[in-house]
Amino acid sequence: MNDTGIYKAKGFQLFWRTAWARAYPRIVGTFRERSWLFFETLLPVLGTAAYVFVYRAINAPPDYTGFVVVGGAMIAFWLNILWNMASQLYWDKDMGNLELYIISPGPVMAILMGMAIGGLVMSGTRALIILTVSTFLFGVTYQTGSLPLLGAVFLVTMAALYGMGMMFASLFLVSGREAWHISNLLQEPVYLVSGFYFPVKAIGFWGAAAASLIPLTLGLDAIRQLLFTGDPTLGFLPVGMELGILAVLAVIFINGARLALARLEEIGRREGRLIERRR
Amino acid sequence: MKTVGRIMDLPLVRQSDGLRTFITASWLGWQIESNWADPLLFAIYSIARPLAGVMILVVMYSVVTGGAGPEPVFAYIYLGNALYILVGQVITGVSWAVISDREHYRTLRQLYTTPMNGYFYLMGRGVSKLIIAGISVLIVVGIGKIFFHLPLNFAAINWPLFFASTALGIISLAALGLILGSMTMMMARHFWSLGDAVAGGLYLFSGAIFPLDVLPAALRPIGFIFPVTYWLEAARRALLGPQAALFPTFARFSNASLVGILIVFGLVLIVFSSFFYRWSLHRAKEKGLIDMETAY
Known part of the structure; x- marks a missing residue:
């Protein structure tokens, strides 16, 4: 509390309050305005269903339906990374919010963290609905392994994934229209290399190894191994090793986000591009 | 721009508001789509998504069958997906023109103060997407022929x-x-999601990547109310000839009946879309939505 009677947060408290302030509209918006349910869950279910029927048309074993359903649910997170993390600061710049973030005392890194927390809740809700509806519709049965390990894999995957999203947000900040096009470009090619609709080992060792830079590749592979234990040949790498690599990726991406943000903010300020609006 | 200028000087074009609007909008659409990157990057961007989309199906097929081959069902899936590139691009292209003009470039109000024909303007804005999609289809089909031995005999x-x-x-x-x-x-x-929602629905119900027979019996009739279903069937038959996989749902349709159905759909949809456009425009103006910037 200062002389004016206004409470002023500092240090970690300022960081946390800023992050929460940015996460708040995403979390509250998810539950307050429910019209998204129609578009943002029906649409992925339709896409998922199409791939399920392809497997049925070629008489694939029933587990493949489960692979598609789990991959289809995880798409919610990837789309959230592309459109609500990576592109977000670019949108904010376009709408005039970014300048408000910059002149406020809250750290921009905390804003990125808030975007990630809010986005995780938002897309987690969507993914859960898609998974539940698709599981029910297509009669998927799971033979689960260790549930605590499954929980750990999911959390570490999300940490790495949203760390990547935070880093992309910083990089996209200096982009113009390219940001939109890059996000658009990173959909189907990533669904392909990360094995959203089939076990990633199908694209070969080196292909899967290169795709492992995208945290969802290993995360999805480990989750499938833990949900469909009936097929021991399914996985690309052992779950423990995938969990370790994901933890390393999480550290790299979150630190990368911090460094990229500082560097690009400096470049943006110097070149006067931080809050310019180009259409 | 010189070529566009020459076309605009043609007597037929000079006499028609609709044609002039259509050509100008087509040129504008092409500029918006392509001028953000150098040609090579733009070409990679244009082909990467559709190619990845079809490769997902190739890998799915090869994982289950042990290698993508020239079986009729593979050709059915591959060609259906390749041709479907046109569906997604054309359908979403027109609705995105409204979104980008209204929300991004914020020029919709200026556009509607000009003497242009709005219906032809939107049609024209879809042309660039059609061109890009057409090139993508050719490349994807070419790759299918060369690398996956699609049974296409050009003769x-x-x-x-x-x-x-x-x-x-x-x-x-x-x-x-x-x-x-x-x-x-x-x-x-x-x-944002409207075009994708419809394109996603058509992808599922039109038998684009699997025969309609695979759908549960209660859902199959949905496929018959969309022109896309008939077009994909006719185009596959035309391209594959006797090699085309025939499934019971379409066995009773001759080639001529497929074309006849498409003519009826085309006429009905063109007339309906013209009336619907006028009604929607009036309503958007009446409700003050025409130049809305939602930032949504």
């Missing part, structure tokens, strides 16, 4: 059936795109 292709069905299919798609674009003018939320 045996029924070209009249292919061109007639594709032209009619594109007319229906453009009209569907216009209907979605008109709906977008009246929407404040979720307009």
Whole structure:
């Protein structure tokens, strides 16, 4: 509390309050305005269903339906990374919010963290609905392994994934229209290399190894191994090793986000591009 | 721009508001789509998504069958997905023109103060997407022929059936795109997803990547109410000839009946989209939605 009677947060408290302030509209918006349910869950279910029927048309074993359903649910997170993390600061710049973030005392890194927390809740809700509806519709049965390990894999995957999203947000900040096009470009090619609709080992060792830079590749592979234990040949790498690599990726991406943000903010300020609006 | 200027000077074009608007909008659409990157990057961008989309199906197929081959069902899936590139691009292209003009460039109000024909303007904005999608289809089919041994024999292709069905299919798609674009003018939320939602629905129900027979019996009739279903069937038959996989749902349709159905769909959709566009425009103006910037 200062002389004016206004409470002023500092240090970690300022960081946390800023992050929460940015996460708040995403979390509250998810539950307050429910019209998204129609578009943002029906649409992925339709896409998922199409791939399920392809497997049925070629008489694939029933587990493949489960692979598609789990991959289809995880798409919610990837789309959230592309459109609500990576592109977000670019949108904010376009709408005039970014300048408000910059002149406020809250750290921009905390804003990125808030975007990630809010986005995780938002897309987690969507993914859960898609998974539940698709599981029910297509009669998927799971033979689960260790549930605590499954929980750990999911959390570490999300940490790495949203760390990547935070880093992309910083990089996209200096982009113009390219940001939109890059996000658009990173959909189907990533669904392909990360094995959203089939076990990633199908694209070969080196292909899967290169795709492992995208945290969802290993995360999805480990989750499938833990949900469909009936097929021991399914996985690309052992779950423990995938969990370790994901933890390393999480550290790299979150630190990368911090460094990229500082560097690009400096470049943006110097070149006067931080809050310019180009259409 | 010189070429566009020459076309605009043609007597027929000079006399028609609609044609002038259409050509100008086509040129504008092409500039918007392509001028953000150098040609090589733009070409990679244009082909990467559709190619990845079809490769997902190739890998799915090869994982289950042990290697993508020239079996009729593989050709059915591959060609269906390749041709479907046109569906997604044309349908979403027109509705995105409304979104980008209204929300991103914020020029919709200026556009509607000019003497242009709005219906032809939106049609024209879809042309660039059609061109890009057409090139993508050719490349994806070419890759299928070279690398996956699709049973395409250029001498045996029924070209009249292919061109007639594709032209009619594109007319229906453009009209569907216009209907979605008109709906977008009246929407404040979720307009981003409208084109994708319809394209996603058609992907599932039109038998694009699997035969309709695979759908549960109760859902199969949905496929018959969309022109895309008939176009994909006709185009596949034209391209594959006797190699085309025939499934019971379409066995009773002759090639001529498929073309006939597409003509009816085309006419009905063009007339309906024209009325619907006028009604939507009026309603958007009446409700003050025409120049809305939602930042949604």
